Amino acid sequence: MLGQKGMRRRWFRLVVVSIILTISFMLYLDHFRPLIASYPSSSSISSPKPTRVCPDLFTSDNVAVILRTGATESQEKLPVQFDTVMSCVSDFIVYSDFNETVHGFETHDILSGVDEAIKDKATEFALYKHLRDHGREGLSYETMYGSGPSGAEENAGWKLDKWKFLPMVDRALQDRANATWFVFTEGDTYMLWQNMLAYLAKFDATKPYYLGKHMYINNILFGHGGSGFVLSRPAAEIVSHHWRQHMREYDAFTQSEWAGDAILGKVIKDAGIDMFWSFPHLQGDSLTTIDWNVTKLEREPWCYAPTTFHHMNEAEFRQLWKFERQWLTKWGPGGGPAPRFRDIFKSLVLPKLHPEVADWDNLSSGTEYSESALAKLSAEEKNVLDQTEREAHLSFQNCRSACENSPTCLQFSFNNGVCFTSKEVKLGHSVDSSCLEYSNAAGKCIKSSKEGSDPAATAKPGIASGWVMSRIARYVSDLDQSCQNKGEKDWVI
Ligand SMILES: *[C@@H]1O[C@H](CO)[C@@H](O)[C@H](O)[C@H]1NC(C)=O
Ligand SMILES: *[C@@H]1O[C@H](CO)[C@@H](O)[C@H](O)[C@H]1NC(C)=O
Ligand SMILES: *[C@@H]1O[C@H](CO)[C@@H](O)[C@H](O)[C@H]1NC(C)=O
Ligand SMILES: CC(=O)N[C@H]1CO[C@H](CO)[C@@H](O)[C@@H]1O
Numbered sequence: 001m002l003g004q005k006g007m008r009r010r011w012f013r014l015v016v017v018s019i020i021l022t023i024s025f026m027l028y029l030d031h032f033r034p035l036i037a038s039y040p041s042s043s044s045i046s047s048p049k050p051t052r053v054c055p056d057l058f059t060s061d062n063v064a065v066i067l068r069t070g071a072t073e074s075q076e077k078l079p080v081q082f083d084t085v086m087s088c089v090s091d092f093i094v095y096s097d098f099n100e101t102v103h104g105f106e107t108h109d110i111l112s113g114v115d116e117a118i119k120d121k122a123t124e125f126a127l128y129k130h131l132r133d134h135g136r137e138g139l140s141y142e143t144m145y146g147s148g149p150s151g152a153e154e155n156a157g158w159k160l161d162k163w164k165f166l167p168m169v170d171r172a173l174q175d176r177a178n179a180t181w182f183v184f185t186e187g188d189t190y191m192l193w194q195n196m197l198a199y200l201a202k203f204d205a206t207k208p209y210y211l212g213k214h215m216y217i218n219n220i221l222f223g224h225g226g227s228g229f230v231l232s233r234p235a236a237e238i239v240s241h242h243w244r245q246h247m248r249e250y251d252a253f254t255q256s257e258w259a260g261d262a263i264l265g266k267v268i269k270d271a272g273i274d275m276f277w278s279f280p281h282l283q284g285d286s287l288t289t290i291d292w293n294v295t296k297l298e299r300e301p302w303c304y305a306p307t308t309f310h311h312m313n314e315a316e317f318r319q320l321w322k323f324e325r326q327w328l329t330k331w332g333p334g335g336g337p338a339p340r341f342r343d344i345f346k347s348l349v350l351p352k353l354h355p356e357v358a359d360w361d362n363l364s365s366g367t368e369y370s371e372s373a374l375a376k377l378s379a380e381e382k383n384v385l386d387q388t389e390r391e392a393h394l395s396f397q398n399c400r401s402a403c404e405n406s407p408t409c410l411q412f413s414f415n416n417g418v419c420f421t422s423k424e425v426k427l428g429h430s431v432d433s434s435c436l437e438y439s440n441a442a443g444k445c446i447k448s449s450k451e452g453s454d455p456a457a458t459a460k461p462g463i464a465s466g467w468v469m470s471r472i473a474r475y476v477s478d479l480d481q482s483c484q485n486k487g488e489k490d491w492v493i
Contacts, residue, residue, distance in 0.1 A: 053328040054088035055194035055335045063200060064179035065089050066172050068164055068225075069107060069187045071098035071131055072139075072157030077187030079103040080314045084321040088193050093175055095168050097160055098131045110164050110171060115251060122255055124163065127156040162260035166250060166267060169231065170240040180205040182236055185228045190286075190312040190320055194328070194335045195305045199281055200230065202493045208235035210268050212275045213282040214297075215261070222265020223275055226310040227284040229261070235273050239264075242271035278492060280304050280341070286311040287320065289363060291424040292345050293479065302345075303483035304490050305338035323347050340490060342479065349427045350476070353411075353467040356396065359431045360465040364413045366422035369393045369402060392419040396464055403468055410471050415463035425475060431463055 067086070069078060074096060082103050086092050096107035111119075111128055119125040130139065172182050181200050185191050203209055211230040212223015223229030231239070243250060250267060257263050265275065280301035283290070286309050293300055309320065326347075327339050369392035374382070382390075392402035399419035403409040412421045413428075483490075 053325055053333060055197060055328060056333045062178065062180035062205070063091070063183060063197065064172065064176040064181070065092035065183045065185060065191070066168060067092055067094045067185055067187070068110075068161075068168060069094060069096045070157035070161060071096060071100070071107075071136065072127075072155055073187055074098075074100070074102045074107055078105070078107075080317045081187060084317050085191050085193060089191075091176065091179070093172070095164060095171070097128050097157065097164070110167050111160075113167055114163055118251055118255070122163075124156070124160045127160050159258075162254055162258060162263060165225075165260040165264040166243050166254070169236050169264065170243060173233075173236050173240055180233050182231045182233070183228065184225070184230070185308070186226050186310075188310065188312050189226055189228050190309045190317055191228060192305075192307055192320075192324060192339070194324065195281070195338045196307040198305065198335070198338050199278075199307050199491065202491055203232070205232045206234065208232055208238055208273050210235050210273050210275050211278040211282065212265075213279050213284055214275065214277050217257075217259055217262040220262050220266045221269070221275055222262045223278075223282070224284050224310075225259075225261035227282045228308040228310075229282065230278075235268070238271050238273060239268050243267055246270075278307075281307045281492060283308065284310045286313070287316045287344070287348060288427045288429045291426055292341065292349070293425065293475075299492065300479070300482065301341040302479040303340060303342065303486055304492065305340050306344070319348055320344070338490065342476075342483070346476070349425075350472070352427060353425075353469065353472055355400075355469055356464060356466045358464045361413070361428050361431055361463055363426040363428040364411055364420035364422035364424075364465065366409070366420060366424070367406075369399070369419040369421070370417055392421075393417050396466070400466055400468075403466075409468065410475060411465065411467045413463060413465040425467070425472065428465060 065086070067078075067081065074094075078094070079102070082105055086105075094102075094105060094107040095110035097109060097111055098107065099109045100107055109132075111125075114125075119129065127139075168184070169182070172179070176182070183191070183196060183200075203211075209230065209232040210223065213227035213229070215222055215224040250263070253266070254260075254263050268275070277297060279296050280294075280299055281304060283294075283301070283306065285291075285294070289311065290301075290309070293302065309316070312320070323344060324339070327343075328335055330336070369389060371393065374390070374393075377385075386405060388398065388401040388405045391398045393399070394417075396414040399412050399414040399421070402419060403412040403421045406421060408423045409421045410423055410425050412419060414420075
């Protein structure tokens, strides 16, 4: 039997426990507050809005993200950036060739400090001067989007872009006086913020670091711009100091080169800092073009956590964004394990692979079977072809048979007498989604390079693709197994 004393003790214990619980709950809410800040609490129980979940901040107080863009692409590419990736980034700044407001955010002219003599001499600055003097008014289609067979490459904005890299590093140091990391990214670069933060937390920011996706031009090793690259503060300071000492020299160098990321890479190297090879965390493909087992530096991406994808279009931004939200919702704002390539493949790619998908551009680029490809073979080479290979170009079904008969073939595509088989797994995209880069900015999806030409002329409505599903299952389980053999090592540090 409980005496009065016992009852009181029990009562007391109950009160203490509830106080502790209440405090824990408040702390818990507090923990989440910054993450759910921008949603009005009135969107209550009746209409459960998806909460905007952002990853926990880890070290992000000190990570500044620098988004580099230009007036010829900003209106097309930035809105989805701001709506998705950047909405979780606590501190970012946009550098451009033009001062303007895009989708509510300022873009800052980063070229104002370039020597006026160069602006007069270098033809790339025609666009800059036009923007400075007249704004967007009067920019012709050709100036904005280029012309000729590779419009995007002739884009005046792209040519001007190389001048931004060195001033950008220098300005970022001033504009973000206490950032410890600078992450440099582009309009169509999708950054997985959770993974980026987790990755940077593994490095010592007090040392000079230059993290990049390796690329070479004329024997210069540099971090590819579209894949994103990262400088620690000490690295940025060394580079900026070195640049200021040799500005004339590097202006001349910039004039003679064409790729700004390579120019910066050279200066970083000259300043005595070696690039850290961050593939596959930083990489240059999109969800639709990446070969999911692309192996470089003896690293297969599968087991690793991606921090960037490049060439991402709006639809891909939204898909990956949704995936990240679901991941964070599942694991909480700490994020749980970093999502890896394999998680993204299983969620966003695998469900789209089928034995036959109509109007789907394959990206299969292995063996070609067609009348013309057959005609190029010697008699000897023809002899080793089996029946299915000789007839692969005759129908979708025949193309599939050729793929199935070749033990390493994983996917194939067929279009009007042309069959491609491939040992790589790539998602590809639907035929009508392949607009010319930048053409969306002109308010329409242009599929060929000349404005006004008939899109139907270049669209390939007949194209269909397929995967050998039993082998895809095997591919996934083999790669999963390889991660286990590696002991779940998921960071290159
Ligand atoms: C952008 O604004 C800055 C600061 O106000 C100014 O120095 C620069 O000349 C402007 N750039 C252009 C192209 O108007
Ligand atoms: C960052 O620098 C600004 C001045 O540039 C200063 O006011 C602020 O306190 C600093 N913040 C931190 C976290 O050090
Ligand atoms: C992935 O690529 C590596 C390296 O090329 C290769 O050894 C491995 O067999 C590939 N895995 C699968 C499942 O295709
Ligand atoms: C059959 C067919 O049209 N295949 C296409 C698949 O994609 C590659 C790369 O885009 C094209 O070169 C092929 O023509």
